Amino acid sequence: MTPLFFFGTLRHQPLLDIVLGRALTPEPARLPGYRVAWAEGESFPMLVADAGRAAEGVLAHGLTEDDMDRLNFYEGAFSYDLVDVTVEGATGPVPARVFMPKEAPWHPGADWHLQDWVDQWGQLTLIAAGEVMRAFGRETPQQVAARFPIIRARAQSYVLAAARHRPVTLSSPLTREDVEMTSLARPYEKFFTVEEYQTRFRRFDGTWTDTGARAIFNVGDAVTVLPYDPERDMVLLVEQLRIGAYAQGDPQPWLLEPVAGIVDAGESYEDTAYRETREEAHVEPTALHKVAGYYPSPGGIAQYLVSYIGITELADDRRKVGGLESEGENIRNLLVPYEQLVTMLEAGELVNAPLVLSVQWLMLNRDRLRA
Known part of the structure; x- marks a missing residue:
């Protein structure tokens, strides 16, 4: 079988091992007449014709039909095809x-x-x-490509969580090292994932529990923004159908909320806050005030939220209904005077947790923001 030349991310040995499902060590090689450049604004490289250069890479020999199926699945999700070239290997020109x-x-x-x-x-x-590779044999490359942004967003949430460190005053010194996982299954893995763990953990007295089953719903990190105009003393709320409330049998499944959205790969929490406020509320915050970063329901949901108050001008002449049709969204927004907002909170009309938290923060900090 003709060897393959990898010039980009598949030169990273751990990534190649995941894609192939086995270890394979390629040899160094070069592709004359090209250079490897960043695709502008993207997280991956591209080949660029350049007569005076040679693209550095590796040459993979001994690939099996299963290897090719897995590689075609992985690269096929990104609309790549195989092209014949001649590379410079360790012993001279090699068809690849x-x-x-x-x-x-x-x-x-x-x-x-x-x-x-x-x-x-x-x-x-x-x-x-x-x-991506867990979907091999279950989905088409096109199906994986359609949800690749959320796959990367979910991956970023793992990276961010691993770097997160909280102050420890009253908290116990127990860490991830005090949990043992014996198995992990994913019976559902699409836009959201369901994960089933078999784990045991160290008790506070130092002994270990028996191994037991635990299941979680994995979403991906998200932000919420409550737009607030301190001059007019008004906030902007959005309203949309929430299937979680509907699934529980709530007769009023349309909920009032702050602006919210999942953090895309490569975005900071602040980047997402600005982007989502523009997309959902059609306003541009001039400043963000962090309310809190928190786990909304860590007993069963793997998600970290960061909530903000977004300082902005709220005009009456604005788009009042929006959302992405491609995602089945139908979102309206409403301007609410501060005093009415507090009354709604006290009456129980506001039942979205990040909104309740943000309104309470605003009640504590409103005078400072208005000043």
């Missing part, structure tokens, strides 16, 4: 094949270097690739 995009809508940027990519995107990509 390389994955090239069917269409290249990206603009080349600066030269791409593997270590720079590993430092910035490596861990996230390994986690995302694990989820």
Whole structure:
């Protein structure tokens, strides 16, 4: 079988191992007439024709039909095809094949270097690739590609969680090392995932529990923003159907909420807050005030939320209904005077947890914000 030349992310050995499902060690090689550049604004590289350069890469020999099926599945999710090339191997010119995009809508940027990519995107990509390859044999590359943004967003949430450290005053010194996982199953893994664990953990007295089953719903990190105009002393609320309330049998499943959205891969929490406020509320915050970062329901949901108050001007002449039709959204927004907002909270009309938390924060800090 013709060997494959990898010029980009599959040069990263841990990623190649995940995609192939086995260990394979390629040899160094070069592709004359090309350079490897960042795809501008993206997290991956592209080949750019350059007569005076040679693209550094690796050459993979001994690939099996199963290897090719797995590689075609992984690269097929990104609309890549195999193209015949001749590379310079350790012993001279070698016929090879390389994955090239069917269409290249990206603009080349600066030269791409593997270590720079590993430092910035490596861990996230390994986690995302694990989820992509778990779909091998169950879904088409096109189905995986359609939900790839949420796969990467979920992967980023793992990376962010691993770097998160809270102050420890009254908290116990117990850590992840005091939990043992014996098995993990994912009976459902699409836009959301359901994970079933078999675990045991160390008790506060130092002994260990018996192994037991625990299940969680994995979403991905998100932010909420409550737009507030201190001049008019008004907030903007959004309202939409929430299937969780409907599924529980609530006769009023349309809920009043703050602006909310999942944190995309490569975004900070603040980036998402600004983007979602523009998309859902059609306003531009001039400042964000962090309310809190927290787990909304950690007994069964794997998600971290960061809530903000967004300072902005709230005009009467605005778009009052929005949302992405491609995602089946139908969202209206309403301007609410502060005093009415407090009355709604006290009467129990506000039942969305981040909204309740944000309104209470605003009640504590309103005078400072208005000043």
